[in-house]
Amino acid sequence: MHAPLIIFFVLAAMCIVGALSLIIQRHPIHSALSLIVVMVALAGLYLLMGAEFVAAVQIIVYGGAIMVLFVFVIMLLNAGLEERTNLSKLAGFAGIPLAVALTGLLAAAVARSEDAVQAATQTGATAPTKALANLLFQDFVYPFELTSFLILVAILGAIVLAAPRGES
Amino acid sequence: MVPTHYYVILSAILFGLGVVAFIFKRNIITIFMSIELMLNAVNLAFVAFSQVWHRLDGQVFVLFVIVVAAAEAAVGLGIIIMITRNRQTLNVERVDLLKL
Numbered sequence: 001m002h003a004p005l006i007i008f009f010v011l012a013a014m015c016i017v018g019a020l021s022l023i024i025q026r027h028p029i030h031s032a033l034s035l036i037v038v039m040v041a042l043a044g045l046y047l048l049m050g051a052e053f054v055a056a057v058q059i060i061v062y063g064g065a066i067m068v069l070f071v072f073v074i075m076l077l078n079a080g081l082e083e084r085t086n087l088s089k090l091a092g093f094a095g096i097p098l099a100v101a102l103t104g105l106l107a108a109a110v111a112r113s114e115d116a117v118q119a120a121t122q123t124g125a126t127a128p129t130k131a132l133a134n135l136l137f138q139d140f141v142y143p144f145e146l147t148s149f150l151i152l153v154a155i156l157g158a159i160v161l162a163a164p165r166g167e168s
Numbered sequence: 169m170v171p172t173h174y175y176v177i178l179s180a181i182l183f184g185l186g187v188v189a190f191i192f193k194r195n196i197i198t199i200f201m202s203i204e205l206m207l208n209a210v211n212l213a214f215v216a217f218s219q220v221w222h223r224l225d226g227q228v229f230v231l232f233v234i235v236v237a238a239a240e241a242a243v244g245l246g247i248i249i250m251i252t253r254n255r256q257t258l259n260v261e262r263v264d265l266l267k268l
Binding site: 004012016020023028035042045046049051054058062065073079082091100107131132136147153154157158159160162 | 169170173174175176177178179180181182183184185186187188189191192193194195197198200201202204205208211212213215216218219224225227228230231232234235236237238239240241242243245246247248249250252258259
């Protein structure tokens, strides 16, 4: 077993343990910290695949900005332990098997479709960030500009939603 | 080289765990985090396929998904703050009235 495979399995185990911990933990702040573990491990997987820029963006935007926002809101709202409510009977019996079935179907479908793709596989040049920048700012320049507009609208929306009501 | 279907299967597992968290959790913030988990799983599949095809379009899509997730987090957390201010609870099962 060579090194990349070992690194893959370590990072994959980190991802899965983090995601399980997200489900099991009952305090939202613990769930948020578990999700940060998943995101950092995913950034490691992107590095393993040679997608350096995506890995950096994953750490900076997801691990940095978005998760800090989550933790900030959890602390702002002073979220406590999750209350336990009784699940419906159907969810108790069928929930876990159905979730496992969904995961298996997804994995089988996508992994089998990859057989056809395998023919195109060869070890070649990994993705250099320069080529990514060329693609992003030439072919995808209009979607890119649109995303900046989307961010602007989202900021305005967040301010309108979360701002304290003036006079009332 | 790690075989691509390993990445794809990991992505499916993460997506499934995200669905489970989305269905089983009762805290509105945790439900929101499980959506982020599902988005991350899809991103992993995007990068894996972009590596197979030696085309960078997949990575560009990942960047767009991250941007949309950031916008979604900003607006969604604003909505959560509003809900909590009005209802004094984070439990989705107690948010069941259209009008107070």
